Amino acid sequence: MTNFIIFDLFLFSVGLYGFIKTDNILRLLMSLEILFNAINLNFVYFANLYDFSFKDGQIAVLFFMALAAAETAIGLTLVLGFYNSKQSIRIEKVKRLKY
């Protein structure tokens, strides 16, 4: 079991590192998806460790998947707004809250 948690933690760290040290916003959204998937994997693994009819972890993962999809859609639309107004998607150009 500790092997799996180590792997999950590694995926989370990879996502977090890419989230912080990336230069453009699209790669940031992609590492956000990596973070979401690491968390979902954790829930499914712990749901698997109990009885085989324990499905609560998988239902939580369903809700997280839908939430991640909605968040990615809004984030990408904001990226488009940034590109329309600033013609660049570098993180250092994002200085104000308005796109």
Add this chain to the structure above:
Amino acid sequence: MIFFQELYNFFFYFLEFLIAAFAIGVLVEKNIVSSAFFLGGFFVGIAGLYMVLDAEFLALAQIFIYVGAINVLILFFVMLIDVEEDASLTLNNVIKKENFLPITTLFASIAFFGGSLRLITQNFSLSNFVFDQPHRFLVSDLSEISIHLFKEYLLPFELLSVLLLVVLVGTVYIAKNELTPSEKDDFNELVSIPKKEPYLQSKNFISKG
């Protein structure tokens, strides 16, 4: 799906290596289209891992939602946006004064990973969980999930539909382009009924037969 421990181990380690390679490839690739395809491969790898972990419905839902919708959406936006080259990850001229914050971030994330590693290997033990699984294949994954989803988790389900409606409206509002005044005039001219011709005006009110 623990038939044999060796089979489980084989699938798990193979998928683990693949998923880790894809996840690192998302960050390392300079070309962002390659990076998006590595992300697609990552999602498929995670779906494979869900299959090993007794979540067959979730594996298919993962492929549909993440690969089929989210990855395609990311690729559409990569297509629409002209992405400049990133700063490369080579080690030439890395140790400068303005690189202090990224280098400390890298070491901090390694320290986070290493520190949690020690915590986890010391405190978790396998004896708390049960591995006794009789009568495994009498129920299917999908039927169990759907029973719970409509009995105990009905309220989050309905709230999620409201959330998706809000997200839909918000996305359309953000992405809307305002018309310029000349385009607005053209549109009004196209749509409105001209005032000079009463025959045409009355024609809209008279029904045939």
